[in-house]
């Protein structure tokens with residue numbers, strides 16, 4: 001159908017709406033990368049739908065010249081699930097925030113991940129409630145001072161990746177708003193994955209939580225703190241002249257080792273299909289350990305909407321074409337003359 | 338074994354003709370009373386009677402055996418005339434243990450028949466039911482009603498003792514003895530039950546034989562014993578010719594939704610989360626996946642409704658069903674459906690509230706929730722079926738309205754309609770109206786909130802349509818461009834349009850129909866499942882000389898205010914009986930400035946005709 005059409009470019013995905021994020025907001029960079037990757041996917045524009053909840057991040061669909069649905073707080077994953085079940089032919093994307101997806105919408109998110117519908121979820125994590133002007137979120141760090149925690153956050157945060165892995169997600173990745181290439185690569189991988197793809201995008205909110213990811217995005221610190229994962233490659237990080245690796249200590253706990261003094265075989269190799277390794281990576285805590293970026297888990301599992309369609313087909317072959325008159329007479333009947 | 342009964346048997350005992358019988362089967366939850374009642378109902382339907390039923394089961398799944406909390410009942414009213422309700426008080430009460438007697442005996446009318454399994458009236462069971470002496474021997478009871486103590490358990494086991502079944506299995510057959518006995522007593526045709534036993538227990542030939550033998554033993558017991566002197570016969574009712582089946586409200590709803598979706602040429606998406614008494618709709622739909630129906634059991638009520646909204650956005654007919662507590666959770670999402678102007682059907686099978694309330698009992702206390710239970714000005718179309726079989730028609734209408742006007746429609750059923758059964762004249766699918774929707778065919782200047790001049794509905798352009806990519810959402814939109822708008826005047830304009838769309842639904846609705854007297858002393862206005870009680874009361878009041886009209890509203894929003902005013906003007910007193918503290922009455926008072934008088938009942942039970950009449954008459958008296 002669209003094979004004849006001229007190849008689309010980035011501009012084709014830019015809607016006519018003025019973008020209303022604060023200057024310097026990390027959301028701009030993410031929007032730009034998504035718009036850049038879309039034409040490469042060769043999906044007809046009319047078959048792409050962005051669904052969001054509520055939050056700064058959830059304004060996203062208005063800026064994409066695709067179909068879009070800006071729903072209610074926390075429920076984008078549920079709306080998207082119904083949409084995908086009704087229309088498996090569509091490429092469905094969810095854009096959510098750390099509050100939208102992990103707090104009010106946490107329940108729907110974990111159930112989407114376990115069901116494994118072929119939906120791509122982009123969670124913009126700025127460790128703050130942006131739209132409501134700066135309250136702490138479920139990913140805010142303990143002690144963090146925000147409008148609603150003047151004495152510091154008292155509750156323990158979620159690690160987004162651990163949560164997704166715990167919910168049995170089949171594809172989990174993490175990237176950073178400022179890492180344009182890496183972000184693009186993750187988007188492409190997410191589309192390639194069949195099943196729910198979950199990407200945590202570390203996003204700066206210069207207004208209410210500026211520099212929250214400075215260690216992974218800052219010029220000076222990023223090299224030291226980014227553990228960029230590649231399937232089959234060793235877990236190495238740090239500058240060329242001072243390479244470090246992640247190894248397994250004697251007590252099975254993670255250890256940072258210097259490559260100057262450690263044989264290469266001791267360093268762990270990344271394996272996207274190894275569930276235990278995924279959990280291990282997701283538990284590496286700052287600042288002692290670097291932040292894993294990349295595809296943490298990618299594995300195959302039956303896709304929910306495919307199972308549902310298969311059931312419908314089975315029902316058709318076992319029970320036959322719809323016959324309402326037969327259905328109406330399904331119970332005991334009697335005739336009055 | 339005794340002689341096998343058959344339709345052609347010549348009955349030895351005299352037959353007494355009667356018009357109407359109300360019979361209630363009651364026993365422990367494990368005694369199979371629902372099954373007995375349902376089967377007796379089916380026999381009565383085959384006999385050509387008009388019928389109405391009321392199952393009444395305990396809230397606990399497995400209350401301790403023999404206790405008052407574990408008593409389960411099933412009442413059926415069958416008649417040669419029209420039947421509107423399951424009846425206030427049974428003429429015949431069958432009890433399988435002392436607890437069942439204790440719970441139900443006060444309802445049995447004076448001079449009625451009590452059949453009791455005397456084997457179950459052991460000292461221990463009597464104590465468990467909170468009584469002292471054997472109630473069956475009680476002199477005043479024996480004076481008030483005719484008591485038949487039947488050693489039902491023993492005769493059950495005796496009739497199959499040669500089969501080598503475990504005692505427990507034998508005892509479990511005793512409900513068929515009761516069914517056989519009652520079938521004999523009321524001259525019910527039994528072929529249907531015999532075939533039913535065969536198919537129900539097809540997996541176990543021993544159970545087929547055991548239950549069949551016990552059933553016949555019950556029948557023969559009536560025929561041969563000296564205890565019963567005559568049988569009763571209720572002649573067939575004058576019923577419109579056609580093929581009938583017994584239909585519950587929940588099943589009718591499911592079938593109506595499916596038929597309508599099909600007639601609209603739409604796939605149906607049903608998002609739901611289990612809750613009594615709505616779950617059976619989910620069960621029914623899940624069994625028909627070959628009908629282009631997708632059922633989705635969400636992680637909660639919010640997921641259920643949101644997934645349905647997402648499906649509607651995708652071009653399917655989104656439907657969700659729940660009961661009051663679940664509807665409360667869906668509130669915010671219903672507002673989203675209102676503002677995005679997507680078609681959605683929401684079923685509320687009401688139960689007793691607030692909070693968890695009375696899950697297995699009926700109530701009509703969610704009308705205000707349906708009207709106003711959301712933030713902002715967020716009107717829905719609201720329709721309330723009046724009988725179990727009407728659930729089919731109202732579901733069909735609801736789908737039509739949702740699609741035509743691009744609005745959410747709420748169907749207010751309740752526990753009584755959901756589980757109550759009624760003979761349904763099976764329609765011919767091919768004769769049901771075509772309700773297919775036309776997609777927007779325009780070209781230039783498209784935006785998602787462009788409106789159809791007649792219905793004011795916005796175009797339903799679904800993802801996958803090239804060239805019409807657009808965004809909708811919960812933020813207010815500009816009337817002229819469909820973009821996000823914070824303009825004050827625009828918000829008022831959009832608010833008014835959303836309300837006006839609901840008003841326009843009136844053009845598709847049937848005129849109101851008053852039953853009983855066209856004018857006179859009294860008009861009873863009801864909605865939903867109270868139809869039967871109000872209709873029966875109206876008939877009786879008119880027969881007693883009080884000119885009474887009865888108006889049962891189906892569509893509650895939009896409300897045909899002018900038409901109502903004209904009708905109300907014809908009566909001296911307007912009374913609004915409801916199973917709540919007075920909800921429709923408030924709306925009528927507010928919308929019509931009429932001094933309508935509420936008649937409330939909130940006991941988790943339908944109106945009793947006798948009580949309703951008495952209360953209504955008192956109001957009329959007072960007004961004189």
Ligand SMILES: Cc1ncc(C[n+]2csc(CCOP(=O)(O)OP(=O)(O)O)c2C)c(N)n1
Nearest residue numbers: 054055056057073097098099100129130131
């Ligand atoms: C039911 C409901 N509760 C609360 C809100 C207010 N609210 C809107 S967005 C938001 C938090 C958004 O945080 P996040 O998801 O992290 O998005 P961000 O703005 O940071 O991108 C809240 C609490 C709402 N819109 N709806």
Ligand code: SF4
Nearest residue numbers: 021022025056130205
């Ligand atoms: S408040 Fe923060 S997250 Fe929201 S737009 Fe502004 S910078 Fe971005």
Ligand SMILES: [Mg+2]
Nearest residue numbers: 097098126128
């Ligand atoms: Mg946030």
